[in-house]
Amino acid sequence: MADTTPNATPSVAYQNWAARQGRARRKVIVGRLLLLLGFLALWEYAPRNGMVNPMLTSYPSAVWDGFWDLIAQGKLGLHIGVTLMEVMISFAIAMILGTVIAICLWLSPMLERVLDPFLVVLNALPKIALVPIFYIWLGPTGSIYAVAIAVALFITILMLYTGFNQSDPNKIKLAKTLGAGQVQILTKVILPGNVHTFMATLKANVGLSLVGVIVGEFQASKAGLGYLIVYGSQIFRMDMVMAAIVILSLISVGIYLVVQKAEALLTR
Amino acid sequence: MTGDTTGRPLAVPPKIEFRNVELHYFSTKGETHAVSDMNFTVNKGEFISIVGQSGCGKSTLLSLLCGLMQTTSGQVLIDGKPVKGPSPQVGFMLQHDSLFEWRTILENALLGPEIRGMDMPAARARAERILTNYGLGQFLHHRPTQLSGGMRQRAALGRTMCMEPDILLLDEPFSALDFQTRMSISEEIGEIIRREGKTAILVTHDIPEAIAMADRVIVLSPRPGRLKNIHEITFPSLGEVRPGCMAVRDAEEFKDYFHTIWTEMESDG
Numbered sequence: 001m002a003d004t005t006p007n008a009t010p011s012v013a014y015q016n017w018a019a020r021q022g023r024a025r026r027k028v029i030v031g032r033l034l035l036l037l038g039f040l041a042l043w044e045y046a047p048r049n050g051m052v053n054p055m056l057t058s059y060p061s062a063v064w065d066g067f068w069d070l071i072a073q074g075k076l077g078l079h080i081g082v083t084l085m086e087v088m089i090s091f092a093i094a095m096i097l098g099t100v101i102a103i104c105l106w107l108s109p110m111l112e113r114v115l116d117p118f119l120v121v122l123n124a125l126p127k128i129a130l131v132p133i134f135y136i137w138l139g140p141t142g143s144i145y146a147v148a149i150a151v152a153l154f155i156t157i158l159m160l161y162t163g164f165n166q167s168d169p170n171k172i173k174l175a176k177t178l179g180a181g182q183v184q185i186l187t188k189v190i191l192p193g194n195v196h197t198f199m200a201t202l203k204a205n206v207g208l209s210l211v212g213v214i215v216g217e218f219q220a221s222k223a224g225l226g227y228l229i230v231y232g233s234q235i236f237r238m239d240m241v242m243a244a245i246v247i248l249s250l251i252s253v254g255i256y257l258v259v260q261k262a263e264a265l266l267t268r
Numbered sequence: 269m270t271g272d273t274t275g276r277p278l279a280v281p282p283k284i285e286f287r288n289v290e291l292h293y294f295s296t297k298g299e300t301h302a303v304s305d306m307n308f309t310v311n312k313g314e315f316i317s318i319v320g321q322s323g324c325g326k327s328t329l330l331s332l333l334c335g336l337m338q339t340t341s342g343q344v345l346i347d348g349k350p351v352k353g354p355s356p357q358v359g360f361m362l363q364h365d366s367l368f369e370w371r372t373i374l375e376n377a378l379l380g381p382e383i384r385g386m387d388m389p390a391a392r393a394r395a396e397r398i399l400t401n402y403g404l405g406q407f408l409h410h411r412p413t414q415l416s417g418g419m420r421q422r423a424a425l426g427r428t429m430c431m432e433p434d435i436l437l438l439d440e441p442f443s444a445l446d447f448q449t450r451m452s453i454s455e456e457i458g459e460i461i462r463r464e465g466k467t468a469i470l471v472t473h474d475i476p477e478a479i480a481m482a483d484r485v486i487v488l489s490p491r492p493g494r495l496k497n498i499h500e501i502t503f504p505s506l507g508e509v510r511p512g513c514m515a516v517r518d519a520e521e522f523k524d525y526f527h528t529i530w531t532e533m534e535s536d537g
Contacts, residue, residue: 168366
Protein backbone atom coordinates (compact mmCIF):
# COMPACT_ATOMS: atom_id res chain seq x y z
CA MET A 1 0.00 0.00 0.00
CA ALA A 2 1.34 3.42 -0.91
CA ASP A 3 1.83 5.74 2.04
CA THR A 4 0.07 8.97 1.16
CA THR A 5 0.12 10.58 4.60
CA PRO A 6 1.31 14.19 4.26
CA ASN A 7 4.64 15.11 5.77
CA ALA A 8 4.38 16.62 9.24
CA THR A 9 6.68 19.51 8.40
CA PRO A 10 6.01 20.80 4.88
CA SER A 11 9.00 21.89 2.81
CA VAL A 12 9.42 25.39 1.42
CA ALA A 13 8.59 24.10 -2.04
CA TYR A 14 5.33 22.64 -0.71
CA GLN A 15 4.46 25.92 1.02
CA ASN A 16 5.03 27.79 -2.24
CA TRP A 17 2.88 25.27 -4.09
CA ALA A 18 0.10 25.59 -1.48
CA ALA A 19 0.25 29.38 -1.70
CA ARG A 20 -0.08 29.21 -5.51
CA GLN A 21 -3.09 26.91 -5.13
CA GLY A 22 -4.68 29.39 -2.71
CA ARG A 23 -4.13 32.30 -5.08
CA ALA A 24 -5.68 30.37 -7.95
CA ARG A 25 -8.75 29.60 -5.82
CA ARG A 26 -9.18 33.26 -4.90
CA LYS A 27 -8.86 34.27 -8.56
CA VAL A 28 -11.71 31.93 -9.49
CA ILE A 29 -13.97 33.39 -6.79
CA VAL A 30 -13.15 36.99 -7.77
CA GLY A 31 -13.79 36.12 -11.43
CA ARG A 32 -17.22 34.71 -10.64
CA LEU A 33 -18.18 37.75 -8.56
CA LEU A 34 -17.00 40.14 -11.29
CA LEU A 35 -19.02 38.28 -13.90
CA LEU A 36 -22.18 38.43 -11.76
CA LEU A 37 -21.73 42.10 -10.82
CA GLY A 38 -20.87 43.05 -14.41
CA PHE A 39 -24.01 41.36 -15.67
CA LEU A 40 -26.20 43.08 -13.04
CA ALA A 41 -24.58 46.46 -13.75
CA LEU A 42 -25.13 46.13 -17.50
CA TRP A 43 -28.71 44.98 -16.94
CA GLU A 44 -29.34 48.03 -14.73
CA TYR A 45 -27.47 50.54 -16.93
CA ALA A 46 -28.66 49.64 -20.44
CA PRO A 47 -32.46 49.88 -19.88
CA ARG A 48 -32.20 53.00 -17.76
CA ASN A 49 -30.22 54.81 -20.46
CA GLY A 50 -32.54 53.84 -23.27
CA MET A 51 -30.14 51.35 -24.89
CA VAL A 52 -32.81 48.64 -24.64
CA ASN A 53 -36.50 48.91 -23.92
CA PRO A 54 -37.06 48.55 -20.13
CA MET A 55 -40.57 47.29 -20.84
CA LEU A 56 -39.01 44.20 -22.37
CA THR A 57 -36.05 43.54 -20.12
CA SER A 58 -36.89 45.20 -16.80
CA TYR A 59 -33.82 45.84 -14.61
CA PRO A 60 -32.44 44.64 -11.24
CA SER A 61 -33.72 47.45 -9.04
CA ALA A 62 -37.21 47.09 -10.59
CA VAL A 63 -37.03 43.32 -10.07
CA TRP A 64 -36.05 43.96 -6.46
CA ASP A 65 -39.07 46.26 -6.05
CA GLY A 66 -41.28 43.69 -7.79
CA PHE A 67 -39.99 41.09 -5.38
CA TRP A 68 -40.95 43.25 -2.36
CA ASP A 69 -44.25 44.04 -4.00
CA LEU A 70 -45.04 40.33 -4.18
CA ILE A 71 -44.09 39.88 -0.53
CA ALA A 72 -46.22 42.87 0.43
CA GLN A 73 -49.20 41.24 -1.27
CA GLY A 74 -48.53 38.27 0.98
CA LYS A 75 -48.72 35.84 -1.94
CA LEU A 76 -45.08 35.01 -2.63
CA GLY A 77 -44.85 32.35 0.07
CA LEU A 78 -47.95 30.69 -1.33
CA HIS A 79 -46.58 30.61 -4.89
CA ILE A 80 -43.22 29.22 -3.81
CA GLY A 81 -44.88 26.70 -1.51
CA VAL A 82 -47.25 25.45 -4.21
CA THR A 83 -44.46 24.95 -6.77
CA LEU A 84 -42.13 23.32 -4.24
CA MET A 85 -44.82 20.90 -3.10
CA GLU A 86 -45.68 19.95 -6.67
CA VAL A 87 -41.98 19.35 -7.41
CA MET A 88 -41.42 17.27 -4.26
CA ILE A 89 -44.47 15.07 -4.73
CA SER A 90 -44.01 14.40 -8.44
CA PHE A 91 -40.27 13.89 -7.96
CA ALA A 92 -40.88 11.35 -5.19
CA ILE A 93 -43.55 9.51 -7.19
CA ALA A 94 -41.38 9.39 -10.34
CA MET A 95 -38.39 8.13 -8.34
CA ILE A 96 -40.31 5.43 -6.44
CA LEU A 97 -42.36 4.28 -9.42
CA GLY A 98 -39.31 4.34 -11.71
CA THR A 99 -37.23 2.32 -9.25
CA VAL A 100 -39.98 -0.27 -8.80
CA ILE A 101 -40.43 -0.64 -12.56
CA ALA A 102 -36.67 -0.87 -13.15
CA ILE A 103 -36.45 -3.62 -10.50
CA CYS A 104 -39.34 -5.52 -12.14
CA LEU A 105 -37.63 -5.26 -15.52
CA TRP A 106 -34.38 -6.55 -14.06
CA LEU A 107 -36.14 -9.43 -12.32
CA SER A 108 -37.98 -10.43 -15.50
CA PRO A 109 -35.82 -10.32 -18.64
CA MET A 110 -38.84 -11.49 -20.65
CA LEU A 111 -40.88 -8.47 -19.51
CA GLU A 112 -37.93 -6.23 -20.37
CA ARG A 113 -37.65 -7.67 -23.88
CA VAL A 114 -41.37 -7.15 -24.48
CA LEU A 115 -41.45 -3.58 -23.12
CA ASP A 116 -38.09 -2.35 -24.45
CA PRO A 117 -39.29 -0.70 -27.73
CA PHE A 118 -42.22 0.96 -25.95
CA LEU A 119 -39.98 2.38 -23.24
CA VAL A 120 -37.58 3.75 -25.83
CA VAL A 121 -40.42 5.50 -27.69
CA LEU A 122 -41.99 6.84 -24.50
CA ASN A 123 -38.63 8.14 -23.35
CA ALA A 124 -37.93 9.87 -26.66
CA LEU A 125 -41.43 11.38 -26.90
CA PRO A 126 -41.45 15.01 -25.72
CA LYS A 127 -43.73 14.68 -22.71
CA ILE A 128 -44.62 18.37 -22.93
CA ALA A 129 -46.67 17.48 -26.02
CA LEU A 130 -48.97 15.57 -23.66
CA VAL A 131 -49.83 18.63 -21.54
CA PRO A 132 -53.14 19.42 -23.34
CA ILE A 133 -54.23 15.76 -23.09
CA PHE A 134 -53.37 15.59 -19.40
CA TYR A 135 -55.27 18.85 -18.88
CA ILE A 136 -58.41 17.46 -20.51
CA TRP A 137 -58.17 14.15 -18.68
CA LEU A 138 -57.01 15.22 -15.25
CA GLY A 139 -57.94 18.88 -14.82
CA PRO A 140 -55.61 21.74 -13.84
CA THR A 141 -54.01 20.27 -10.70
CA GLY A 142 -53.76 16.66 -11.85
CA SER A 143 -52.16 17.63 -15.14
CA ILE A 144 -49.31 19.46 -13.40
CA TYR A 145 -48.37 16.33 -11.47
CA ALA A 146 -48.89 14.12 -14.53
CA VAL A 147 -46.51 16.17 -16.71
CA ALA A 148 -43.84 16.39 -14.02
CA ILE A 149 -44.02 12.63 -13.34
CA ALA A 150 -44.04 11.75 -17.05
CA VAL A 151 -40.99 13.93 -17.72
CA ALA A 152 -38.95 12.24 -14.96
CA LEU A 153 -40.32 8.67 -14.96
CA PHE A 154 -38.98 7.17 -18.17
CA ILE A 155 -35.48 8.52 -17.80
CA THR A 156 -35.47 7.09 -14.24
CA ILE A 157 -36.45 3.65 -15.52
CA LEU A 158 -33.86 3.66 -18.30
CA MET A 159 -30.99 5.03 -16.20
CA LEU A 160 -31.58 2.63 -13.32
CA TYR A 161 -32.17 -0.40 -15.55
CA THR A 162 -28.98 0.33 -17.51
CA GLY A 163 -27.09 0.67 -14.23
CA PHE A 164 -28.51 -2.62 -12.92
CA ASN A 165 -27.52 -4.38 -16.14
CA GLN A 166 -23.98 -3.08 -15.97
CA SER A 167 -23.38 -4.50 -12.51
CA ASP A 168 -20.13 -6.48 -12.22
CA PRO A 169 -20.87 -10.02 -13.56
CA ASN A 170 -18.10 -11.41 -11.33
CA LYS A 171 -19.87 -10.16 -8.21
CA ILE A 172 -23.12 -11.74 -9.42
CA LYS A 173 -21.34 -15.04 -10.09
CA LEU A 174 -19.76 -14.90 -6.65
CA ALA A 175 -23.16 -14.35 -5.00
CA LYS A 176 -24.50 -17.32 -6.97
CA THR A 177 -21.68 -19.57 -5.76
CA LEU A 178 -22.66 -18.58 -2.22
CA GLY A 179 -26.21 -19.74 -2.98
CA ALA A 180 -27.94 -16.42 -3.70
CA GLY A 181 -31.20 -16.43 -5.65
CA GLN A 182 -32.48 -13.61 -7.88
CA VAL A 183 -33.92 -11.57 -5.01
CA GLN A 184 -30.75 -11.86 -2.93
CA ILE A 185 -28.61 -10.91 -5.93
CA LEU A 186 -30.85 -7.86 -6.20
CA THR A 187 -30.59 -6.84 -2.55
CA LYS A 188 -26.94 -7.78 -1.94
CA VAL A 189 -25.27 -6.95 -5.27
CA ILE A 190 -27.43 -4.92 -7.69
CA LEU A 191 -28.96 -2.31 -5.37
CA PRO A 192 -25.95 -1.55 -3.13
CA GLY A 193 -23.71 -1.53 -6.21
CA ASN A 194 -25.88 1.10 -7.89
CA VAL A 195 -26.01 3.84 -5.28
CA HIS A 196 -24.05 6.10 -7.65
CA THR A 197 -26.53 5.38 -10.50
CA PHE A 198 -29.35 6.21 -8.11
CA MET A 199 -27.72 9.51 -7.15
CA ALA A 200 -27.11 10.43 -10.81
CA THR A 201 -30.78 9.70 -11.54
CA LEU A 202 -31.79 11.77 -8.52
CA LYS A 203 -29.79 14.75 -9.79
CA ALA A 204 -31.25 14.52 -13.28
CA ASN A 205 -34.78 14.13 -11.92
CA VAL A 206 -34.90 17.11 -9.58
CA GLY A 207 -34.30 19.36 -12.55
CA LEU A 208 -36.72 17.46 -14.77
CA SER A 209 -39.51 17.54 -12.17
CA LEU A 210 -39.08 21.30 -11.88
CA VAL A 211 -39.35 21.63 -15.68
CA GLY A 212 -42.49 19.46 -15.70
CA VAL A 213 -44.14 21.43 -12.90
CA ILE A 214 -43.46 24.84 -14.46
CA VAL A 215 -44.74 23.67 -17.85
CA GLY A 216 -47.81 22.21 -16.16
CA GLU A 217 -48.43 25.50 -14.37
CA PHE A 218 -48.11 27.36 -17.68
CA GLN A 219 -51.05 25.41 -19.06
CA ALA A 220 -53.42 26.01 -16.18
CA SER A 221 -52.97 26.96 -12.54
CA LYS A 222 -54.11 29.37 -9.89
CA ALA A 223 -50.83 29.57 -8.00
CA GLY A 224 -47.17 28.70 -8.28
CA LEU A 225 -44.10 30.30 -9.85
CA GLY A 226 -45.13 29.11 -13.32
CA TYR A 227 -48.46 30.87 -12.81
CA LEU A 228 -46.63 34.00 -11.68
CA ILE A 229 -44.47 33.98 -14.82
CA VAL A 230 -47.44 33.55 -17.19
CA TYR A 231 -49.58 36.07 -15.29
CA GLY A 232 -46.75 38.61 -15.15
CA SER A 233 -46.09 38.33 -18.87
CA GLN A 234 -49.79 38.71 -19.69
CA ILE A 235 -50.07 41.98 -17.75
CA PHE A 236 -46.60 43.01 -19.00
CA ARG A 237 -45.04 43.15 -15.54
CA MET A 238 -41.54 42.04 -16.53
CA ASP A 239 -40.27 42.81 -13.02
CA MET A 240 -42.67 40.17 -11.68
CA VAL A 241 -41.60 37.63 -14.34
CA MET A 242 -37.92 38.23 -13.66
CA ALA A 243 -38.40 38.04 -9.88
CA ALA A 244 -40.11 34.66 -10.32
CA ILE A 245 -37.27 33.42 -12.52
CA VAL A 246 -34.64 34.55 -9.99
CA ILE A 247 -36.57 32.70 -7.24
CA LEU A 248 -36.72 29.60 -9.47
CA SER A 249 -32.98 29.63 -9.96
CA LEU A 250 -32.47 30.00 -6.20
CA ILE A 251 -34.78 27.01 -5.68
CA SER A 252 -32.75 24.92 -8.17
CA VAL A 253 -29.55 25.83 -6.34
CA GLY A 254 -31.16 24.90 -3.01
CA ILE A 255 -32.36 21.52 -4.31
CA TYR A 256 -28.96 20.86 -5.89
CA LEU A 257 -27.26 21.47 -2.54
CA VAL A 258 -29.70 19.13 -0.76
CA VAL A 259 -29.05 16.37 -3.32
CA GLN A 260 -25.31 16.90 -3.04
CA LYS A 261 -25.53 16.58 0.74
CA ALA A 262 -27.61 13.40 0.39
CA GLU A 263 -25.05 11.96 -2.02
CA ALA A 264 -22.19 12.68 0.37
CA LEU A 265 -24.10 10.92 3.15
CA LEU A 266 -25.07 7.88 1.03
CA THR A 267 -21.77 7.24 -0.72
CA ARG A 268 -19.49 7.63 2.26
CA MET B 269 -19.45 -44.18 7.66
CA THR B 270 -16.21 -46.13 7.32
CA GLY B 271 -17.57 -49.26 9.02
CA ASP B 272 -14.66 -49.58 11.45
CA THR B 273 -16.81 -51.33 14.05
CA THR B 274 -17.18 -54.41 11.83
CA GLY B 275 -13.51 -54.35 10.89
CA ARG B 276 -14.61 -54.48 7.28
CA PRO B 277 -14.18 -51.26 5.28
CA LEU B 278 -17.42 -50.35 3.52
CA ALA B 279 -17.15 -48.78 0.10
CA VAL B 280 -16.73 -45.06 0.80
CA PRO B 281 -17.64 -43.01 -2.25
CA PRO B 282 -14.86 -40.68 -3.43
CA LYS B 283 -15.20 -37.05 -2.32
CA ILE B 284 -15.72 -35.91 -5.91
CA GLU B 285 -16.55 -37.96 -8.96
CA PHE B 286 -17.06 -37.03 -12.62
CA ARG B 287 -18.93 -39.87 -14.29
CA ASN B 288 -19.21 -39.84 -18.13
CA VAL B 289 -19.78 -36.08 -18.11
CA GLU B 290 -20.68 -34.40 -21.40
CA LEU B 291 -21.49 -30.71 -21.76
CA HIS B 292 -22.88 -28.82 -24.74
CA TYR B 293 -23.37 -25.05 -24.66
CA PHE B 294 -26.19 -23.56 -26.63
CA SER B 295 -26.23 -20.00 -27.93
CA THR B 296 -27.90 -18.14 -30.78
CA LYS B 297 -24.71 -18.72 -32.80
CA GLY B 298 -25.04 -22.49 -32.42
CA GLU B 299 -23.88 -25.34 -30.28
CA THR B 300 -20.48 -25.84 -28.62
CA HIS B 301 -19.25 -29.19 -27.39
CA ALA B 302 -17.34 -28.04 -24.33
CA VAL B 303 -16.61 -31.17 -22.26
CA SER B 304 -16.50 -34.75 -23.48
CA ASP B 305 -16.28 -38.14 -21.78
CA MET B 306 -14.99 -36.73 -18.48
CA ASN B 307 -14.22 -39.36 -15.87
CA PHE B 308 -12.13 -38.88 -12.75
CA THR B 309 -12.35 -39.02 -8.97
CA VAL B 310 -10.81 -36.93 -6.21
CA ASN B 311 -10.23 -38.29 -2.72
CA LYS B 312 -10.89 -36.45 0.50
CA GLY B 313 -8.06 -34.06 1.39
CA GLU B 314 -6.48 -34.25 -2.04
CA PHE B 315 -5.25 -31.19 -3.94
CA ILE B 316 -5.82 -31.47 -7.69
CA SER B 317 -4.68 -29.07 -10.40
CA ILE B 318 -6.34 -28.95 -13.80
CA VAL B 319 -4.33 -27.50 -16.69
CA GLY B 320 -5.10 -27.08 -20.37
CA GLN B 321 -5.15 -24.49 -23.12
CA SER B 322 -7.65 -21.65 -22.83
CA GLY B 323 -11.15 -22.67 -23.85
CA CYS B 324 -10.61 -26.34 -23.00
CA GLY B 325 -13.45 -26.26 -20.49
CA LYS B 326 -11.40 -26.36 -17.29
CA SER B 327 -13.37 -23.57 -15.62
CA THR B 328 -16.56 -25.25 -16.83
CA LEU B 329 -15.68 -28.31 -14.73
CA LEU B 330 -15.65 -26.09 -11.63
CA SER B 331 -19.00 -24.51 -12.56
CA LEU B 332 -20.46 -28.02 -12.88
CA LEU B 333 -19.03 -29.02 -9.50
CA CYS B 334 -20.39 -25.88 -7.87
CA GLY B 335 -23.82 -26.45 -9.38
CA LEU B 336 -23.86 -23.21 -11.38
CA MET B 337 -24.33 -25.35 -14.52
CA GLN B 338 -25.88 -28.73 -15.22
CA THR B 339 -24.31 -31.48 -17.32
CA THR B 340 -25.85 -32.37 -20.68
CA SER B 341 -25.37 -36.03 -19.77
CA GLY B 342 -23.41 -37.94 -17.15
CA GLN B 343 -23.15 -37.06 -13.46
CA VAL B 344 -21.09 -34.95 -11.11
CA LEU B 345 -21.12 -36.47 -7.63
CA ILE B 346 -19.99 -35.15 -4.25
CA ASP B 347 -19.84 -37.79 -1.51
CA GLY B 348 -21.73 -40.07 -3.92
CA LYS B 349 -24.64 -37.63 -4.32
CA PRO B 350 -25.35 -35.74 -7.56
CA VAL B 351 -24.74 -31.98 -7.47
CA LYS B 352 -28.06 -30.13 -7.76
CA GLY B 353 -27.07 -26.53 -7.06
CA PRO B 354 -24.66 -24.38 -5.04
CA SER B 355 -24.15 -25.73 -1.54
CA PRO B 356 -22.27 -24.33 1.47
CA GLN B 357 -20.13 -27.47 1.31
CA VAL B 358 -18.41 -26.16 -1.84
CA GLY B 359 -16.40 -22.92 -1.69
CA PHE B 360 -15.50 -21.18 -4.94
CA MET B 361 -12.61 -18.73 -5.33
CA LEU B 362 -12.83 -16.80 -8.55
CA GLN B 363 -10.20 -15.11 -10.66
CA HIS B 364 -11.29 -11.71 -9.37
CA ASP B 365 -11.59 -11.33 -5.63
CA SER B 366 -14.92 -9.54 -6.28
CA LEU B 367 -14.90 -8.00 -2.82
CA PHE B 368 -17.84 -5.59 -2.50
CA GLU B 369 -16.34 -2.12 -2.15
CA TRP B 370 -19.39 -0.89 -0.22
CA ARG B 371 -18.74 -3.43 2.55
CA THR B 372 -15.89 -3.67 5.04
CA ILE B 373 -13.61 -6.73 4.94
CA LEU B 374 -15.54 -8.30 7.82
CA GLU B 375 -18.90 -7.60 6.15
CA ASN B 376 -17.56 -9.11 2.93
CA ALA B 377 -16.64 -12.28 4.79
CA LEU B 378 -20.17 -12.39 6.21
CA LEU B 379 -21.82 -12.28 2.76
CA GLY B 380 -22.15 -16.08 2.52
CA PRO B 381 -23.66 -16.59 5.99
CA GLU B 382 -26.09 -13.70 5.28
CA ILE B 383 -27.23 -15.30 2.03
CA ARG B 384 -27.53 -18.74 3.63
CA GLY B 385 -29.36 -17.32 6.64
CA MET B 386 -26.82 -18.77 9.09
CA ASP B 387 -26.50 -17.94 12.78
CA MET B 388 -24.98 -14.46 12.43
CA PRO B 389 -23.26 -13.95 15.82
CA ALA B 390 -21.49 -17.31 15.37
CA ALA B 391 -20.58 -16.47 11.77
CA ARG B 392 -19.23 -13.11 12.88
CA ALA B 393 -17.00 -14.69 15.51
CA ARG B 394 -15.82 -17.25 12.96
CA ALA B 395 -15.11 -14.57 10.32
CA GLU B 396 -13.13 -12.50 12.83
CA ARG B 397 -11.08 -15.54 13.84
CA ILE B 398 -10.42 -16.63 10.24
CA LEU B 399 -9.47 -13.15 9.00
CA THR B 400 -7.21 -12.65 12.02
CA ASN B 401 -5.52 -15.98 11.23
CA TYR B 402 -4.90 -14.74 7.71
CA GLY B 403 -3.18 -11.61 9.04
CA LEU B 404 -6.10 -9.27 8.45
CA GLY B 405 -6.97 -8.69 12.11
CA GLN B 406 -6.20 -4.97 11.90
CA PHE B 407 -8.16 -4.55 8.68
CA LEU B 408 -11.56 -6.02 9.66
CA HIS B 409 -13.26 -2.65 9.35
CA HIS B 410 -11.29 -1.40 6.34
CA ARG B 411 -12.73 -1.17 2.85
CA PRO B 412 -11.34 -3.47 0.14
CA THR B 413 -9.92 -0.46 -1.74
CA GLN B 414 -7.61 0.21 1.21
CA LEU B 415 -5.97 -3.25 0.87
CA SER B 416 -3.19 -4.52 -1.40
CA GLY B 417 -3.81 -7.24 -3.99
CA GLY B 418 -2.43 -10.04 -1.82
CA MET B 419 -4.45 -8.92 1.20
CA ARG B 420 -7.60 -8.74 -0.92
CA GLN B 421 -7.01 -12.31 -2.09
CA ARG B 422 -6.61 -13.45 1.52
CA ALA B 423 -9.83 -11.62 2.40
CA ALA B 424 -11.53 -13.48 -0.47
CA LEU B 425 -10.23 -16.77 0.93
CA GLY B 426 -11.60 -15.73 4.33
CA ARG B 427 -15.00 -15.09 2.76
CA THR B 428 -14.91 -18.57 1.21
CA MET B 429 -13.73 -20.25 4.41
CA CYS B 430 -16.38 -18.54 6.53
CA MET B 431 -18.91 -20.95 4.97
CA GLU B 432 -16.77 -23.83 6.34
CA PRO B 433 -16.71 -25.70 3.01
CA ASP B 434 -14.93 -29.03 2.77
CA ILE B 435 -14.31 -28.63 -0.96
CA LEU B 436 -12.51 -25.60 -2.38
CA LEU B 437 -12.63 -24.70 -6.05
CA LEU B 438 -9.94 -22.26 -7.20
CA ASP B 439 -10.44 -20.72 -10.63
CA GLU B 440 -7.10 -19.05 -11.41
CA PRO B 441 -7.40 -17.08 -8.17
CA PHE B 442 -3.85 -15.73 -8.40
CA SER B 443 -3.75 -14.62 -12.02
CA ALA B 444 -4.66 -10.99 -11.29
CA LEU B 445 -1.71 -10.60 -8.89
CA ASP B 446 1.82 -9.44 -9.64
CA PHE B 447 4.46 -12.18 -9.80
CA GLN B 448 5.95 -11.72 -6.35
CA THR B 449 2.61 -11.52 -4.54
CA ARG B 450 1.41 -14.45 -6.61
CA MET B 451 4.26 -16.70 -5.45
CA SER B 452 3.88 -15.88 -1.76
CA ILE B 453 0.07 -15.90 -1.69
CA SER B 454 -0.17 -19.24 -3.53
CA GLU B 455 2.30 -20.72 -1.03
CA GLU B 456 0.31 -19.26 1.83
CA ILE B 457 -3.10 -20.32 0.57
CA GLY B 458 -1.83 -23.79 -0.40
CA GLU B 459 -0.52 -24.12 3.14
CA ILE B 460 -3.85 -23.07 4.69
CA ILE B 461 -5.83 -25.50 2.52
CA ARG B 462 -3.54 -28.44 3.40
CA ARG B 463 -3.47 -27.59 7.09
CA GLU B 464 -7.27 -27.52 7.26
CA GLY B 465 -7.54 -30.79 5.33
CA LYS B 466 -9.77 -29.38 2.58
CA THR B 467 -10.25 -31.10 -0.75
CA ALA B 468 -9.23 -28.64 -3.44
CA ILE B 469 -9.29 -28.29 -7.21
CA LEU B 470 -7.18 -25.58 -8.78
CA VAL B 471 -7.73 -24.54 -12.38
CA THR B 472 -4.77 -22.69 -13.91
CA HIS B 473 -2.84 -22.18 -17.12
CA ASP B 474 0.35 -21.77 -15.12
CA ILE B 475 2.07 -25.20 -15.21
CA PRO B 476 4.64 -24.54 -12.44
CA GLU B 477 1.87 -23.33 -10.14
CA ALA B 478 -0.20 -26.43 -10.95
CA ILE B 479 2.72 -28.75 -10.09
CA ALA B 480 3.86 -26.84 -7.02
CA MET B 481 0.46 -26.90 -5.31
CA ALA B 482 -1.04 -30.26 -6.25
CA ASP B 483 -0.94 -33.96 -5.40
CA ARG B 484 -2.12 -34.75 -8.91
CA VAL B 485 -2.22 -32.71 -12.11
CA ILE B 486 -4.96 -33.36 -14.66
CA VAL B 487 -4.18 -32.37 -18.26
CA LEU B 488 -7.08 -31.59 -20.57
CA SER B 489 -7.13 -31.63 -24.37
CA PRO B 490 -8.34 -28.61 -26.38
CA ARG B 491 -12.09 -28.26 -27.01
CA PRO B 492 -14.04 -30.38 -26.49
CA GLY B 493 -12.19 -30.83 -23.19
CA ARG B 494 -11.22 -34.47 -22.69
CA LEU B 495 -9.06 -35.98 -20.01
CA LYS B 496 -5.63 -36.41 -21.55
CA ASN B 497 -3.56 -37.58 -18.64
CA ILE B 498 -3.29 -37.56 -14.86
CA HIS B 499 0.10 -37.10 -13.20
CA GLU B 500 0.86 -38.11 -9.62
CA ILE B 501 3.12 -35.41 -8.20
CA THR B 502 5.63 -36.66 -5.63
CA PHE B 503 9.04 -35.43 -4.64
CA PRO B 504 11.00 -38.43 -3.28
CA SER B 505 14.24 -36.43 -3.46
CA LEU B 506 12.87 -34.02 -0.83
CA GLY B 507 12.17 -36.72 1.77
CA GLU B 508 9.02 -38.11 3.38
CA VAL B 509 7.19 -34.90 4.14
CA ARG B 510 6.32 -32.69 1.20
CA PRO B 511 7.73 -29.18 1.70
CA GLY B 512 5.94 -25.94 0.74
CA CYS B 513 5.05 -24.82 -2.76
CA MET B 514 8.13 -22.61 -3.01
CA ALA B 515 10.65 -25.28 -2.01
CA VAL B 516 9.37 -27.95 -4.41
CA ARG B 517 10.11 -25.64 -7.34
CA ASP B 518 13.82 -26.38 -6.84
CA ALA B 519 13.38 -30.18 -6.74
CA GLU B 520 14.87 -32.48 -9.37
CA GLU B 521 11.47 -33.95 -10.22
CA PHE B 522 9.91 -30.52 -10.79
CA LYS B 523 11.71 -29.99 -14.12
CA ASP B 524 10.65 -33.42 -15.38
CA TYR B 525 6.99 -32.88 -14.48
CA PHE B 526 7.09 -29.47 -16.11
CA HIS B 527 8.64 -30.86 -19.29
CA THR B 528 6.17 -33.77 -19.56
CA ILE B 529 3.08 -31.64 -18.95
CA TRP B 530 4.32 -28.87 -21.23
CA THR B 531 4.84 -31.35 -24.09
CA GLU B 532 1.40 -32.84 -23.51
CA MET B 533 -0.30 -29.48 -23.61
CA GLU B 534 1.53 -28.48 -26.79
CA SER B 535 0.58 -31.62 -28.72
CA ASP B 536 -2.94 -31.40 -30.09
CA GLY B 537 -5.62 -34.06 -29.91
